Amino acid sequence: MNHQIVMLVVSGSLVGCLFKYLNIPGGCMLGAVVGSMAVKLLGLADIQMPSLFYNAAQLAIGICVGSMLSLDLLVSMKDQIPVMLLSTFILLAAGLGSAFVVRHMTDIDVIGSILATSPGGLNAVIGLADANEHLPKIMAFQMTRLYIVILLVPVFCWCMKFFFHK
Structure with a gap:
């Protein structure tokens, strides 16, 4: 090796x-x-x-994600399905709007722009983007988003707790 x-x-x-x-x-x-x-x-x-590493990582991630679901979990969340769908469509619309901006401000193609701004998990997006020539740029967009979220969510949670006392 x-x-x-x-x-x-x-x-x-x-x-x-x-x-x-x-x-x-x-x-x-x-x-x-x-x-x-x-x-x-x-x-x-x-x-x-090598592509073997990418394929093995995608298999492992797919297995982990698939194993998280259970019938009990889905049944217990059935009342939340409308809210989950609504929030998903709002995130997708925001991602598509961002993709439009990225496409017109960078050299990343349409598919790459959608993947770069997708609100999906980084690992899933990279799995979908493995054939895209702009994969490093897509990963940079996703990593930037991920790190900003990781850094700001605790601050937002603290603010919400502070202002709403819950």
Whole structure:
């Protein structure tokens, strides 16, 4: 195996485990991104991961997501389905509006712009985007969104609790 691939895997794994240990939300994935990105940005690796890695990651993520659902969960949430659908369509509309802006302000194609601004989970979007030539840019958009959400949601929660005393 290429030493650059090993370096990416080891650095991503170490930082992923560190982030998990520090209880950072999404620590394993975010840490793996930071660790492998640091190796790339430091010039220690200049290689793309083989498609086998992408396929294995997509399989693992798909299995994890699929295993989260249960009939009991769906039955217990049946009264919330209209709200879930409404909030989903609002997020999709906002994402499509953002995609329009991204498409006209960058060199990212239409599909890439939609994926870059999709409110879906980062892992799912990357799985859908694996054939897109703008994958690194799509990931940068998604990572920026994800980090901003992770940083601001606790602040918003604190503000809501402070102002509404709940």
